[in-house]
Amino acid sequence: MTVQVDEKTWFAAQVRELTPTLYRLSRSIVRNDADAQDAVAEAVTNAWEHLGDLREAEKFRPWLMRITANCSTQILRRRSRLAPLAEVSLLPAVPAPAAEDEYGLWAAVQRLPEDMRKVTVLFYYEQLSVAEISCIIGEKTGTVKTRLFRARQRLKEALS
Numbered sequence: 822m823t824v825q826v827d828e829k830t831w832f833a834a835q836v837r838e839l840t841p842t843l844y845r846l847s848r849s850i851v852r853n854d855a856d857a858q859d860a861v862a863e864a865v866t867n868a869w870e871h872l873g874d875l876r877e878a879e880k881f882r883p884w885l886m887r888i889t890a891n892c893s894t895q896i897l898r899r900r901s902r903l904a905p906l907a908e909v910s911l912l913p914a915v916p917a918p919a920a921e922d923e924y925g926l927w928a929a930v931q932r933l934p935e936d937m938r939k940v941t942v943l944f945y946y947e948q949l950s951v952a953e954i955s956c957i958i959g960e961k962t963g964t965v966k967t968r969l970f971r972a973r974q975r976l977k978e979a980l981s
Contacts, residue, residue, distance in 0.1 A: 836865055842947050843889045849942040850893035860896050864889040887957045929979040937972035940965050
């Protein structure tokens with residue numbers, strides 16, 4: 822397949838613009854900077870390889886975000902296979918958050934379960950609609966709304 826210069830330029834511009842969003846999404850899933858960077862890099866590579874599968878250019882953002890979410894989830898699965906429960910005690914302890922960060926909103930969001938954390942980050946931090954989030958995570962809009970509602974309840978409890 823020959824790639825035209827315009828297609829390369831367009832793709833690079835889109836990725837450059839979306840990189841912070843992709844990173845935040847991935848970081849909210851894997852909870853680790855290095856894994857988030859790996860997931861984003863893997864997602865961009867996969868998107869480039871399958872760019873021909875994208876039918877509408879205006880759907881590039883949710884398409885790439887869904888690829889990123891999937892890559893992040895795969896990294897989580899790989900990580901869980903690499904560290905069996907018997908060896909968890911051998912891993913270094915994760916340091917406690919700084920006192921000023923402990924009660925912050927972002928810290929509270931990070932303590933949410935993954936399904937609620939993912940939709941919260943996409944809705945409030947990335948300002949995506951419920952329909953777009955539904956497309957990205959592959960769930961029905963009602964499920965997204967329920968997770969957002971429950972996440973808001975938990976955040977309210979955690980921050981009061």
